[in-house]
Amino acid sequence: MAVENSLCKLDASTASYTSLHDHKGDLIVASADMNIIEADWTKHIMLQIDQAQPKVVIMDCNLAENCISQVMAHIDTCSDAKVVIEPTSIAKASRLGSLHSSCLRVFPQNIIKMVTPTASELGQIYDSFARKELFDDYDDWFPVLDSLGITSSFREKLASNKTLAPFLSSGILQQAFSLLPYLERILIKLGPQGVLEVAISSDVSAYKSIPTTSQYSPHCIVTSDGHKIGENHMGVVIQYFPIPTENENITIKNVTGAGDTFLGVLMAAEPTWLQPELTSVEQEWDKWHQIYIAQLASGLTLQTDSSVSTEIEKWKK
Template identity: 25%
Template sequence: MNALRTAARLWKWRNPHFKLPTELRCYSSFHGRNQFGEINKFLKISEEVQDAVASSRPVVALETTIYTHASRLESIVREGGAVPATIGVLNGVARVGMAPDELAELASSSQTQKILKVSRRDLGYICGLGLSGKKMNGGTTIAGTMVLAHIAGIKVFATGGLGGVHRGGENSMDISADLTELGRTPVALISSGCKSFLDIPRTLEYLETEGVMVGVFADGREGSVDFPAFYTRNSGIKAQKIICDEAEAAAIIYAQSRLNISSGLVFANPVPGEFSFPKKEIDDIIEQALESSKLEDIHGSDNTPFVLAKIKELSHGKSVTTNTALVESNVERGTKVALELAKLEKGCQVEENRQSLGGVGHNVALAANYAGSSVLLCSVVADDLSGRAALSGLKNCQSNLQVQGIQVLSLATGSRTSQYVSVNDERKNLMLAMADMAIMETPEQHLDFDTCGALLSTAHGPAGSSSMRIGAQMSSQTRESGLFESAEWWQVINSLEMPSNGSRDRLVSATNSQLVDEGVPQQSIQLLPFIPCIITKLGPKGVLLTQILPHDDERLLSADYACYILSRSYGGGSNGPVGGVYMRLFPPEEVLGDKNVVSVNGAGDTLLGVIVAGLAKCEWKGDAGLRSLDDIIPVAQRASIETLKSTDAVSKEISGLEGLLRCR
C-alpha cells in the first residue's frame, strides 16, 4: 500500500490534475505461475510435492488405478516420514499430488462414469480433450504414472504388480507398455514382481533387453531367492540380483541418477509371508482364469481386468486380501527407500560455496557506476566482521562508486550487518534463500534534497541541469502535497481508450500468447494509472516495456513504432495527459546454456542499474528521456548476460558497454 501511495505522489508531480486511488485490484484469469510454463494447462503439481522435491525431501509416487485405497496408502507414506504424490487425471488435467477432496471426487466419479485407464499413449489424448472442453477422469497405469512422476522430479514409485509379457505374447505381441516405459524413464519401481498370470521369464528377458536392472529384496531370507509372482513369494525363477535392504536400493537409485542413465529400475518386494498363496494353489487358479479368458475371447486391455476378476471369484475373495496386503507392503518399503535416498541426496547438495558483496541497492548502484554514472551509495552496516569486510571490499573494488553515504553502527546498538545466503540448483536457479535484514529496521534518517545542492551535484552532475531541477521540484511538491485522496481508477483506464473487442489479439501481437495467458501485459496496463512507465523483467523471455505516451510523443505517428502502439487517445486534446499506450517486448539478447550460467543472482539488479545509468546520461526534455528506453533496454540486457556469466554479483565487464548508452 505504501508503494502505491508513493507511486501516486510521483504521478501527481507529473500531472497534478489527476487524483488516483491508493488501492489497486488486479483482475486476471491466471492464478499462478510455476517452473513448468505452459504445461500448467495440462499438469498440476501440488505445492507440497513441488516443495518436497525442491528441498530433496522424500517423495513417493502412487498410481490412481488403485484409487480406492489411495487414502490408506497416503497415510502409510506420511506415517513413514515421506510425502505422498498420488498421480492421476481429474477433469482433463493430470495431477501429481492430490488433495483429499480430489481423491474423493475421482473415486466417486468411478461409480457414475467410466474412468479411463491412462498410459503414456493416453496422456496427450485425455489432457488435450480436457483443453477443448471434454473433461474426463483417469487412473494412471505404471507407465502413465512414471511419465508424470519423472516430469515432477520424483524418483521412487510404489505400486502393486508390474505388467509384462502375456502368455503367448511371442505371437500376440501383447506386451505391457510398463516394460517399455521402464526402459526410457528414470524412475525406480517397487512392486511385488509381475502378476502371476503373465509370462514371467519372457518379461524378465524383455526388461533385460530394455536395459532395466531388476533386483529382489531378500526380505530376511538368506541365500538365493525367487523373483516374486505377485500373489506368491515364489515363482520358481531365481533372482539374478538380491537387494539386502532399503539403503542398498537407495544407493543404486542414487548412482543411476548421478550417472544420468535414462532407464528405470525394478525392485521386487515379495508379498508378506502370511498373505502369500502356496505356489501350486495359485497356479491352478490362474490356469482356470486364463482358460476362461481364452474361451470368452478376451484380448488387449480388457484381458487383465477379466483375469483378475476371475481369480477373485475362484479364490473366494482371498486374492483381494493378498492384493491389499502386498500393495501396502510395497508402499511401506518404497517410503523407506525414499527416506534413504533423501539422505544421500541431501548429503551431496553443496558442491560449491562462494561469497560476494551484494544487496539490491549495492548491485544497482554498482551496475550504474560500471555503466558510466557517478553514483553515491547510501546504506548502513554494523561495525562487525561482515560490515568491515563490506566496506573494505567497496573501497578496493575497481569502480568509482562513492561510499561516503554508508553509515556504520556501533555493536553497542545490537546491530548486525545484513547478510543473504542463497542456494542454487544445478541450473544456477534460486532454490532457497535466507536473509538477516534486521539492521534495516534502524530508525530512519532523512535527507533534505532541497538543501543538499553540493551533494547532488557530486552524485549526479550539474545542479542546474534539467534533470536536477525536476528532481528538486519533485521532492518539494511531493512533500508539500501529502497523500492523495482516493479517486476513480476507471477515469484513467478509460482515457487509455483500449478497445473492448480484440484486445487479446493486440496483446498477443505485442508480446506472445504465453505471456497473455499468464496475465503479464494485462496487469502492466492495470498498473499504468499509478506508474506511467513499467519495465517487467521476464528472465529468459526478455523484458516488457509498458508506458503511457503523451500526445506529442513522436512514436504515436511513426511507422517504425506502429506495431508497439496498443491504443491512441483522441479525446484529451493536445494538453491531455494520455496520447496512447506503448507496449514492447524485448527478446533476450542471448540465451545462455546451463553450463555457461554461473549464477542468476544479481542479473535483475544489473538490468535496473544500467537502465538508470542510461536515463541519467540522456537530456530530459519533457518525456524525451523515456524514449531512450528503446535503446537502453537492449544494452541493459547485454549487461545482465555478463552478470549471468560472472561469479560477482555485478560483472565488471559491463563497463565496456558504456559507449552504447549515449543518448540519440
C-alpha cells in the same frame, strides 16, 4: 565504491544474504537479513538528495514503508528527481501497496515514474494494491484507466499478437494496466524471455512516426487509442524486448545480481525517457539502446560468481 555518503550503524548487523542454486545456476531458495536496511534512514537519505540534486532516485523495497513514503514526500516538495522503485523480491514487493496515500497519486500527479518488477513481483504488487482497495477508487483511479483506451477491441488486438498474447493469457498485461494510473511505467523483467514495457503515453500517435530501423528496436510496439486531449490521444504503449543474441545459450553461474545489474546500468545513462511525452526519435532510440545494454550487462552478471560482473565497465564504454 565511494563510501563518503554512507552511514554506519554500530549497534546493528551488516545485511547478509544466503542463497542455494541448482547446477544450472537457477535460484532454489534464499534467505536475507535486511533488518539494518529497515532502520530509519529517512533523514540521511533526504540529506543526500538535497546535496546531490539527482535527476533520478532509485529506492528498493528493502526500505521500510514509512521511510519510502517520507522520502517520496520530500522529493515531491523539494526535488525534481524522478522516482524509480525496484521491488527487490516477491515478499518485499507488497510494501508498495502500503505506502502513504499521498505517495500513490494517479497520473499525471503520480510520484513514482517507473517500477521494475519480475512477473511474480508484479503479481504481488497488484495483490497489495487490491487489498488496499486502490482499484475501487472511482473518483481518481478509474477515470485515468478509462482514458487509456483499454477496450475490448484493444484486448482483441493483443490476443491476436503472437508475441503479446501469452502475456495477456497469463494476466501480466491486465495487472499492469490496472497499476498504470499509479505507476505510469512498468518495466517487467522476464528472465530468458527478455523485458516487457507497459507505459502511459500522452500522445500515442507519436509512435507512428518513430522509425524502427534501429538494431535495438523492440520486437513489437502496440498502442491503444485513448481519450483525446487537445490534439493528442492518451493511451498505453506496450513494447517487447527479447534478450540479446549474446545472452542466448550462456552458462549461468548465479541469478542473484542480474536484476540489480540491469537496473543499475539502465539508470546510469541518465534516462531522458522517464516521462509520458515522446519528444524526439532520439529519446526513444536511446531507451531502446539502454535496455539492450542493460540486458547485456545482466547477462554478464549471470555468468559470474560475483553479485555483479566486473566486466560491465567494458560495456559502458
